[in-house]
Amino acid sequence: xxxxxxxxxxxxxxxxxxxxxxxxxxxxxxxxxxxxxxxxxxxxxxxxxxxxxxxxxxxxxxxxxxxxxxxxxxxxxxxxxxxxxxxxxxxxxxxxxxxxxxxxxxxxxxxxxxxxxxxxxxxxxxxxxxxxxxxxxxxxxxxxxxxxxxxxxxxxxxxxxxxxxxxxxxxxxxxxxxxxxxx
Numbered sequence: 001x002x003x004x005x006x007x008x009x010x011x012x013x014x015x016x017x018x019x020x021x022x023x024x025x026x027x028x029x030x031x032x033x034x035x036x037x038x039x040x041x042x043x044x045x046x047x048x049x050x051x052x053x054x055x056x057x058x059x060x061x062x063x064x065x066x067x068x069x070x071x072x073x074x075x076x077x078x079x080x081x082x083x084x085x086x087x088x089x090x091x092x093x094x095x096x097x098x099x100x101x102x103x104x105x106x107x108x109x110x111x112x113x114x115x116x117x118x119x120x121x122x123x124x125x126x127x128x129x130x131x132x133x134x135x136x137x138x139x140x141x142x143x144x145x146x147x148x149x150x151x152x153x154x155x156x157x158x159x160x161x162x163x164x165x166x167x168x169x170x171x172x173x174x175x176x177x178x179x180x181x182x183x
Contacts, residue, residue, distance in 0.1 A: 032163050035089060035130030039109050039155035042090045047156075049104045052076050052095055061143060063099070063173035070161075070169035072152065073098045073107050074176060085117040087129050096152070099176045107171060108154040115147040132164050 046052040057076035064072040073096040081093040092109035099105075111129055115136065118127050127134045127149050134149035141147075152166055159168040 031131035035132070036153055036155045036163055038089045038130070039092065039153045043092065043095060043106065043109060043155070046076075046095050047106050049076065049095075049097060049106075056080060057095055059178075060094070062178075063176035065173045066167035066169075068167075070167040071098075071171040071173045072096055072110070072167065073171050073173070074104065075110065082112055082114075085113065085121065087111055087113055087127060089129065092153075098157070098171050099178070100172075101175070105156075107157040107168070108152060108159075111151045111153070113149050114145075115149060118149060135166065 046055070046057070053076070056078045058079075060075045060077040063074045066072070076095040076097065078091070078093060081088075081091050089111075093112040094110040096107045096110060097104040098107055111134065113127055113134070126136065129151050130153075132151055134151040136149055137143075137147065139145070139147040150166075152164060154163050154165070154168060157168065157170060159165050160170065161167065
């Protein structure tokens with residue numbers, strides 16, 4: 001009996017290892033999973049918003065709620081990254097947080113590039129990052145900034161709408177009372 005239990009445990013361990021290997025291989029073959037993994041590695045330290053602030057990120061516009069259901073959360077933006085003309089998966093222009101129970105929780109990131117800067121070098125194509133075409137927002141817009149392209153990556157919070165959707169129905173601005181009014 002003891003020998004069969006050891007055999008069953010060994011077989012279970014082998015299945016678990018095979019499953020993990022298959023998931024890792026799938027992630028390597030899936031650009032969406034790779035970009036989300038890259039984001040998690042690049043932003044792990046920013047689970048602590050104080051460390052994000054030390055790295056040059058600051059709260060911008062309060063909590064951004066969706067036009068129907070959900071929100072993006074509180075954006076912490078790095079102005080140097082926003083004002084350059086570089087899209088670097090290791091340096092997202094904005095970090096997205098949700099305030100819940102008095103604590104900021106990292107949700108994901110937003111990559112941003114101003115349309116004018118992008119089109120000065122790439123007049124015919126929209127920017128892409130990790131195989132994803134970035135979304136265009138014209139000007140004037142609710143954020144009061146020039147026309148821009150953006151890509152959200154929900155690396156730290158599951159989004160029923162997908163890893164790259166703008167709005168997340170699992171995110172709320174309900175607990176937000178700081179840094180300006182709700183938008």
